[in-house]
Amino acid sequence: MKKILVIGSANADLVIHSPKVPALGETVIGSGSSVGAGGKGLNQAVAAKKLGGEVHFIGSLGNDANGKMLRGTLERYGIRSTCIEVDACATGCAMIVVVEGNNFIVVDEGANACLTPDVIDGEASYIEEADIVLIQYEIPIESVMRIAEITKNSKAMLVVNPAPFKDIPSEFYAMVDILVPNEHEAHALTGIYPADEQSTAAALEALLQTGVKKAIVTLGERGCAYGDGEGIRFYPAIKTKAVDTTSAGDSFIGALCVRLSMGDETERAIEYATRVSSITVSRAGASDSIPYAYEIEKE
16 A cells, blocks of 8 residues: 655634624624544545555644644544644644534634744655655645655655645646645636536636646535546535535545555546545534545445
8 A cells, every 4th residue: 555645734623513604793602612633634634544544644733732632633543643843832723613514714823834844854754755745735835835846856646735725836736746626726726616517627627737737626515526638527426414514625635545545546536535525524523524444335
């Protein structure tokens, strides 16, 4: 099995369910508040591990209770990790409001901002030894660039989730093997909102023109679409009752990387990832909502 290296954010997720989206200045009585492990990087690492991948995670945590909780999460799932401990700032935190299965998220990057290019250079051996490197944009963009540069000179495939969207030098995309944005990130990257099959195909073509080798746009309840320069393919979502969409995209990407690490072609890996995300959204929580491999096999 090939090695998956996830470099990215780790956050404490503060979640509350609300009957509606609050108006500006309005107070709404919610329910079901909780604190759990999250962050796009950590969620994707957990997804890959729970689905049978060989995973190493690199991140940055504060020297605080939330940092200890996140370390405990990595240990509980048996994920090997290199977590830089920072005294100067708190562990990253996400405030998540869930309304009828959909979510609204505000993130304080905290210690994630300390995952700087110097730190990346110090951990370059992990990139050089990996087969798949998975990154997101919840760490400094200079570090994202540095990871891509090191990966380019290694044997590894670079998979990028451009979330939350940030401006990055255009030459970055030529170093990307698979880009996996959602519809909002695809819109930000191309100026084309993938509202239907025609506009989605146009957005994928525009993404490929940036230099990426392959692109997958996730479309929520509409499924996803894939382009590789040889055509556009659409994959419908599996119908399910959405309880919490917080880790839907993260579970999809983690699952995608696992199946690629096991030798699947991209199309087959997408089909598997679609099944995984359908289970994830049917459960509450972030990393805890992601299924194990045996649960997918039962489907």
